Amino acid sequence: MPNWFPDNVSTYGQDVDNIFWLIFYITTVWFFLTEGLILYFIFRYRRKPGRKAVHNLGDTWSQLVWVLAPLAIVIVLDLIIDIRGAAVWARVKGQRPPSDFVVHGVGKQFNWEFIYPGPDGKFGTDDDLATDNELHIPVGKVIHVVLSSKDVIHSFFLPHFRLKQDAVPGRQIPVWFEATKTGSYEIPCAELCGFGHSGMKGLVVVHTPEDYQNWLKEKWPKT
Numbered sequence: 426m427p428n429w430f431p432d433n434v435s436t437y438g439q440d441v442d443n444i445f446w447l448i449f450y451i452t453t454v455w456f457f458l459t460e461g462l463i464l465y466f467i468f469r470y471r472r473k474p475g476r477k478a479v480h481n482l483g484d485t486w487s488q489l490v491w492v493l494a495p496l497a498i499v500i501v502l503d504l505i506i507d508i509r510g511a512a513v514w515a516r517v518k519g520q521r522p523p524s525d526f527v528v529h530g531v532g533k534q535f536n537w538e539f540i541y542p543g544p545d546g547k548f549g550t551d552d553d554l555a556t557d558n559e560l561h562i563p564v565g566k567v568i569h570v571v572l573s574s575k576d577v578i579h580s581f582f583l584p585h586f587r588l589k590q591d592a593v594p595g596r597q598i599p600v601w602f603e604a605t606k607t608g609s610y611e612i613p614c615a616e617l618c619g620f621g622h623s624g625m626k627g628l629v630v631v632h633t634p635e636d637y638q639n640w641l642k643e644k645w646p647k648t
Contacts (some may be wrong), residue, residue: 430442430445431583431585432606433585433586433587434585434586434604434605434606434608434610434631435553435583435585435586435587435588435602435603435604435605436591436602436603436605437513437516437517437587437602437603438541438586438587440513440516441476441517441587442511442587443509443511443513444506444509444510447506447509447561448506449525451502451505451506455499455502455503455554468548470642487555487571492551495609502618517588518580521555521569521601522567522601523567524566524568524569524601526562526563526566526567526568526569527542527569527570527571528541528560528562528569528570528571529548529571529573530560530571530572530573530581530592531572531574531580531592532569532572532573532574532575532576532581532614532618532625533542533574533575533576533579534576534577534591534618534619534621534625535614535618535619535621535622535624535625536558536561536625536627537556537557537558537579537581537612537614537625537627538554538555538556538557539555539556539557539559539570540554540555541553541554541555541556541644542645543645544645549556552645554560554644554645557627558612558626558627558628559627559628559630560627560628560629560630561630561632561637561640562604562629562630562631562632562637563604563631563632563633563637564604564605564607564632564634565603565604565605565634566603566604566607566634567601567602568601568602568603569599569600569601570599570600570601570602571597571598571599572590572591572592572597572598572599572600573592573593573596573597573598574592574593574594575592575594576594576618577594577618577619578591578592578593578594578616578618579591579592579614579616579618580592580614580615580616581600581612581614582612582613582614582615583602583610583612583629584610584611584613585604585610585611585629586604586610586629588600588602588611589615591616604631606631607631607632607633608631609628609629609630609631610628610629610631611626611627611628611629612626612627612628612629613618614626615627
């Protein structure tokens with residue numbers, strides 16, 4: 426089966442992909458099984474000369490089994506998906522690992538603004554650095570992004586990192602990821618936010634640790 430997804434470059438991306446493929450295979454098998462039975466019944470019990478239609482009330486066990494058996498199978502499959510999905514959700518959303526790398530990501534019509542604390546390590550001071558549509562990070566480090574919005578709902582979507590989270594006005598929502606590969610990766614807004622929505626794109630630029638330090642020195646020459 427070909428991989429339909431962008432390259433995975435995050436530590437938990439494969440876990441997210443595995444849930445997708447689990448759901449895909451379950452629904453695919455169930456679809457063909459159901460459609461196959463429908464086609465079989467169409468031909469097996471089609472109208473024939475001398476055969477009268479029979480109305481089954483479904484009040485016998487032999488008839489109820491056609492309802493109860495599929496119901497039981499669906500419940501079991503749903504529980505499997507829920508259990509597997511809950512573990513991934515807990516890792517991505519409920520077990521945010523600690524990190525000293527924190528950036529504020531602010532959505533606004535129609536660009537992303539990323540705010541880094543300066544050498545003093547505090548937000549809201551004169552040495553803060555703001556970049557438009559570019560999030561620079563080192564590879565192999567847990568990154569915390571605190572999302573907010575200045576106007577309407579935007580959606581911070583990192584397809585290569587398997588991360589998607591709405592930025593909501595009046596709220597600060599933390600997310601995290603850890604890059605496993607250097608490169609530049611697109612940040613599209615995945616929530617319709619106005620006439621310029623399609624052009625609201627940014628980049629995650631993943632550096633080696635050395636290149637990231639060089640980038641920092643360009644922004645804060647005295648550090």
